[in-house]
Amino acid sequence: xxxxxxxxxxxxxxxxxxVARLAxxxxxxxxxxxxxxxxxxxSEPTRRRVREAAEELGYVPHAAARSLRxxxxxxxxxxxxxxxxxxxxxxxxxxxxxALRRLDYTVxxxxxxxxxxxxxxxxxxxxxPVAVLSxxxxxxxxxxxxxxxxxxxxxxxxxxxxxxxxAHSLVVDQREIGSRAAEHLLERGYRRIGVIMPEExxxxxxxxxxxxxxxxxxxxxxxxVRPLPLAYDEGAANALAARWRGLGLxxxxxxxxxxxxxxxxxxxxxxxGIPDETAVIGADDLLLGRLLRPRLSTVRIxxxxxxxxxxxxxxxxxxxxxxxxxxxxxxAEAVRREST
Amino acid sequence: xxxxxxxxxxxxxxxxxxVARLAxxxxxxxxxxxxxxxxxxxSEPTRRRVREAAEELGYVPHAAARSLRxxxxxxxxxxxxxxxxxxxxxxxxxxxxxALRRLDYTVxxxxxxxxxxxxxxxxxxxxxPVAVLSxxxxxxxxxxxxxxxxxxxxxxxxxxxxxxxxAHSLVVDQREIGSRAAEHLLERGYRRIGVIMPEExxxxxxxxxxxxxxxxxxxxxxxxVRPLPLAYDEGAANALAARWRGLGLxxxxxxxxxxxxxxxxxxxxxxxGIPDETAVIGADDLLLGRLLRPRLSTVRIxxxxxxxxxxxxxxxxxxxxxxxxxxxxxxAEAVRREST
DNA sequence: TTGAAAGCGGTACCAT
DNA sequence: ATGGTACCGCTTTCAA
Numbered sequence: 205x206x207x208x209x210x211x212x213x214x215x216x217x218x219x220x221x222x223v224a225r226l227a228x229x230x231x232x233x234x235x236x237x238x239x240x241x242x243x244x245x246x247s248e249p250t251r252r253r254v255r256e257a258a259e260e261l262g263y264v265p266h267a268a269a270r271s272l273r274x275x276x277x278x279x280x281x282x283x284x285x286x287x288x289x290x291x292x293x294x295x296x297x298x299x300x301x302x303a304l305r306r307l308d309y310t311v312x313x314x315x316x317x318x319x320x321x322x323x324x325x326x327x328x329x330x331x332x333p334v335a336v337l338s339x340x341x342x343x344x345x346x347x348x349x350x351x352x353x354x355x356x357x358x359x360x361x362x363x364x365x366x367x368x369x370x371a372h373s374l375v376v377d378q379r380e381i382g383s384r385a386a387e388h389l390l391e392r393g394y395r396r397i398g399v400i401m402p403e404e405x406x407x408x409x410x411x412x413x414x415x416x417x418x419x420x421x422x423x424x425x426x427x428x429v430r431p432l433p434l435a436y437d438e439g440a441a442n443a444l445a446a447r448w449r450g451l452g453l454x455x456x457x458x459x460x461x462x463x464x465x466x467x468x469x470x471x472x473x474x475x476x477g478i479p480d481e482t483a484v485i486g487a488d489d490l491l492l493g494r495l496l497r498p499r500l501s502t503v504r505i506x507x508x509x510x511x512x513x514x515x516x517x518x519x520x521x522x523x524x525x526x527x528x529x530x531x532x533x534x535x536a537e538a539v540r541r542e543s544t
Numbered sequence: 545x546x547x548x549x550x551x552x553x554x555x556x557x558x559x560x561x562x563v564a565r566l567a568x569x570x571x572x573x574x575x576x577x578x579x580x581x582x583x584x585x586x587s588e589p590t591r592r593r594v595r596e597a598a599e600e601l602g603y604v605p606h607a608a609a610r611s612l613r614x615x616x617x618x619x620x621x622x623x624x625x626x627x628x629x630x631x632x633x634x635x636x637x638x639x640x641x642x643a644l645r646r647l648d649y650t651v652x653x654x655x656x657x658x659x660x661x662x663x664x665x666x667x668x669x670x671x672x673p674v675a676v677l678s679x680x681x682x683x684x685x686x687x688x689x690x691x692x693x694x695x696x697x698x699x700x701x702x703x704x705x706x707x708x709x710x711a712h713s714l715v716v717d718q719r720e721i722g723s724r725a726a727e728h729l730l731e732r733g734y735r736r737i738g739v740i741m742p743e744e745x746x747x748x749x750x751x752x753x754x755x756x757x758x759x760x761x762x763x764x765x766x767x768x769v770r771p772l773p774l775a776y777d778e779g780a781a782n783a784l785a786a787r788w789r790g791l792g793l794x795x796x797x798x799x800x801x802x803x804x805x806x807x808x809x810x811x812x813x814x815x816x817g818i819p820d821e822t823a824v825i826g827a828d829d830l831l832l833g834r835l836l837r838p839r840l841s842t843v844r845i846x847x848x849x850x851x852x853x854x855x856x857x858x859x860x861x862x863x864x865x866x867x868x869x870x871x872x873x874x875x876a877e878a879v880r881r882e883s884t
Numbered sequence: 885t886t887g888a889a890a891g892c893g894g895t896a897c898c899a900t
Numbered sequence: 901a902t903g904g905t906a907c908c909g910c911t912t913t914c915a916a
Contacts, residue, residue: 217695231903236896236902264666266612267672268893269612269895273908274895302657312653313641313654314651330606331608355557387886437831438834466835495805495809520898572911579911584912587886609909612909614910636911822913885916888913888914889913890911892909896902896907899905900904
């Protein structure tokens, strides 16, 4: 009774050598059996002995040792931005992770903690990822790409506003969204357009190009575009609403549906009629927009799905030389409801 | 011109041996210099030569080789549930990741893809994580914990509804939330309480205990509690609203603010007065609740922060024998606005 | 101050 | 059908 109750108290992690010893075979044989190596025939009794020994010891292979020997990993590195960005985006990331898991990759999220692009790339390269998938906002320079590729990355894929030299870069242009919003407002006859610019740090990566898109579309048509900074907070919205009439705007593109809801409420509380006095359009087509009164017009964004992107990663990993994808990654389309 | 333009075209990843060769020193010296090993003095000229050689070759150490040698990793494994669960939760996860990064851990998200608890634990153990942090909903059995600990995990921490044998488990009780909501409704004099149960798969992990909490509090006080399944979708909400009066309820706890908004809109469209005919309370204290009319009463949830949890992980890793944390991890408090 | 060498845990080639 | 063994890249005694 005073003895070790179970072998589970053993303090050492069993290795394949332990399994081999217990089964009375060599480490090679253990490896063959446990990996079902096709190129070698092992007798059924031996297989059983090995399996039982492994089971009994609770043997678990050591991923690092394995990939050291193999010379490559199945790690897909996902550099992560610090800011959490909306329900749409986090759903996308989640989807992506699961799709990658399903393809048997190990997903490593890796924030770069204020390291500059190249130092970050070096830190990532230490893990010898087979692929790096950089999703917007993360600096990745051509040199960084070089480092990663030299360290064995088969696929370096960026998803962002511009092409990155050396990487397989999917250009997703946020300007499209602002452009569709502006286009819609113009069609409805509005000419003095405000554009909400979230003050939350990190979002400028999205808001700036959206503003630019709105400008590109509106200004040539003779409309004016005015950026309006706004924090995601009731007080800020009320303050903006209080000076609204002085701004002389007849419409506003509110970055996304959440900011639109915030602003719309403040405007309504100030007695500003929507859409009569000011039209409001959001983006993302969230359910909440349909629940507002008036129902919120919005820009629906069709992003590439996580599944699709995971497949792309896999394809590039298998055939790094393949031609870069050139599909459109994002479609955007205005949806008229009642607020415009 | 037809030659290799830069050394970057070399196909092999430089190792510390390459650096040693170029610097004219041994691999040991390279290791000493690059790691600033304190226990050994290397002359300044040598240091420089090594550093320059490393720089020139673009040397990046191999994390797997290092941790194989070291016998341990800095990996914190985060088993991930498939379902994305609300803005609060994803913010929490994000915070946690960053806090762990700041403490120099490598965060690996790992979905278990339909493996059962023990098989999943085995898969996780392959990575030899120094810590495993299981956040609710992920099955982790006592045997799984054993496997992980034997594989070298210093900390196996679970955050969930119940204690897991062998793990350092932080019990966070979702019932508290339902209980606070019910308590608030009772205080305001309501007695026939509906509880919205999201139909989205995965959320039952949260909604069931919240319902149980509401029951525990309401029924002893002579109130009735009626669960009401609802999909996150306008049509479903309208259908529920259409049969609302037949249900004979005077109040409803709507799982969280988002479902509350959905339901409230449908009830209002049906001409049901809030709170006069039916009171509504949500949970999570999202901004959107304050933007509704009437303003939405809610249950504010004070979860442990990501930073705090990361510190706990670090503490347990450093001192695995330490006494289990016993702080309350979640506070919940009803916030009255206008909908109750 | 520096170098030689053992060894971490697997895998796969070459013998037997 | 199985075993011996070199090797993946790095760290860390131990000697010189």
